[in-house]
Amino acid sequence: MIQIATSREDAAALDAEDPLAARRGQFGIPAGTIYLVGHSLGPQPTAARQKAQAAMDAWQHDLVRGWNTADWIDLADRTGARIARLIGAEAVSVTVTDNVSVNLFKLAVAALSLARQPVIAIEDDEFPTDQYIAAEIGRLLGLDVRRAAPGEGFAALGTGGVLIKSAVNYRSAEVADIAAYEEEARRHGAMIVWDLSHATGVRALSLEADGALMATGCTYKYLNGGPGAPAFVYLARDIANRVSSPLPGWMGHKAPFAFDAMYEPRDGAARFASGTPPILSLSALDGALDAFDGVQMSALQAKAEALGTLAIARACALGLDMRSPAEGHRRGGHISLRINDGYPVVQALAAQGVLADFRAPETVRLGFSPLFLTYAQVWDAMEALGEILQSRSWDRPEFHRREKVT
């Protein structure tokens, strides 16, 4: 049984009972903004700003000694340990390093050494970067890269190989059953590299319990780490010391300041570190994670599902073309609507303080980041969308003007 608001008063009542409601106070969101783009770039947690500023203070006053005084040298691992809790992993199994593209490369190449055959599969609806990286590994190593229809990745692999797979699809928000996929992988001698970019911080992931072995994800979406905040790598304890990174930078070395010519990788996920991490951006991410302290991921997921379900109910009432699963447990933190003229519609929404995103050619995505959104905001946003569509107020020249980044 779920409760779905059918009036603004209902929505406000749900807010009054929301155990996460107070978390909103930890974000510096401009007044009058309904922010439905947390799946793209999370808003700024106050602590993210504070920790970035503290890092700037340490740099200014302690100079190079900041590596000791602010313990920057272990910041990537400490931040990884905090993310570990959010994805159901041991602290040693997660570190923060590089970006998702680079991490997918490192992990997929490493996964090949454990897979039964040297083949990579990727489904057609995966995020483009994941596809580029898969194709390039194939070209570089002379391997077969098999493109598969959505959901057909395993079938394409045959008996073993490496599948690159998103836990939540970036467009449809369709959720993959990690435990079921991993069981299938074990049966076939296959390896899966999970892209958790759209899942982390909004789904109650349990990577270890589900038998996941390798994953990466970005931290600037639901984790609110800031624009381009560095990504994380998850590497299960069982396999960590049996694989190595094809990008062995000094930060992944057991004794980086011994300046050995020979590479001796660290234990756990830390062996997938490469060069020096961007400390200011990493500090902001560390601060952003404060907003998750004491929060159960199951509660976060439940609220994200409820917000999304409310939006879907309103979208259905508006007769909109839904491209995401209706059932909350099959859906990540966002929904995709197919709206012709989606671009000017999104601009018209923005003019009313409702921020959504548009993905060419006709997808409007609405994200329901549960730490800072209210039910009433979702209600209001859908009302605004309905009004804009009905009145065709989106059809003004200023809403058609294209920005560089859409």
Added chain:
Amino acid sequence: MIQIATSREDAAALDAEDPLAARRGQFGIPAGTIYLVGHSLGPQPTAARQKAQAAMDAWQHDLVRGWNTADWIDLADRTGARIARLIGAEAVSVTVTDNVSVNLFKLAVAALSLARQPVIAIEDDEFPTDQYIAAEIGRLLGLDVRRAAPGEGFAALGTGGVLIKSAVNYRSAEVADIAAYEEEARRHGAMIVWDLSHATGVRALSLEADGALMATGCTYKYLNGGPGAPAFVYLARDIANRVSSPLPGWMGHKAPFAFDAMYEPRDGAARFASGTPPILSLSALDGALDAFDGVQMSALQAKAEALGTLAIARACALGLDMRSPAEGHRRGGHISLRINDGYPVVQALAAQGVLADFRAPETVRLGFSPLFLTYAQVWDAMEALGEILQSRSWDRPEFHRREKVT
């Protein structure tokens, strides 16, 4: 003819005539600190802090729209264009992306496609990360990696291949003659990937005129970009569109927001971008470069050489064991001294506000970053060093205590 101060008054007189003296005011260096570690982590330029804060403001107030309002989408290229001037390159030939480890991998793999034979050479005294990356490319692609004695990299390559080479050695500060190396490379059908980490911002580099084709370097040393600021990639126009990155992330795509399944790389160095860059750290770097506006690199190099030569003269007077070239034009921005008990000596210097660095087992490095150091400071630092060594005041328990990062 060079002028070398032989008294503190001489040093102060050189400062009085120093055309770069006013630049010091652009840095927020704590009073009482003589900072000789600019070759490791540059101090904080005030504008670096300001631009990082502006990026945080844009994130807070404009949220995801910051990609347009603050033009984050082109920030890596804009920042690269500013670095281009400092290394003697066209704007289109430089972008900011990833770290040096990752960039060395991308460039060396790409270089193999243009080299006459699939061999990599690296000299034994190169920075360890460069050696790790070279070894790993060999392992990954099944190529021969030839380790060579210092200066013998080309001889090891034979007839063509890829040499990874620092323009300034991280330990000795020995300068490589880029033009001469490139001429040799052309003769042999070899490619060179330059590591400019210890050269950028302190040497008057002229990559294009010298025929250099590929390079990377870090930005947190003499460029003062902040801890872990992202690195840059240089790719000469002649070859840019003939090579591709083995890590093709979406930021290197010609139309990243078209979400094409096929990769179409951008023109110039930008094709070596990978995932989303860390905007806060990148913004600090952009700000840090303000301190170089209007500065001729030849003037910077001349001052760095003069400061180093003064330090060497004083070190000789102290009877110290110099491990760097005496001639300024053969030397980068730092000098290495071999000092037994170098670790406590560096700690004793720090206790007097003179920051230097120690590299195991017995190297003390002093860096002469010309934008903010004065001749009088170098004089005072060497006086302090002499006093500490003579009095053996370094031999106290507190100076032997090991920090995590040394």
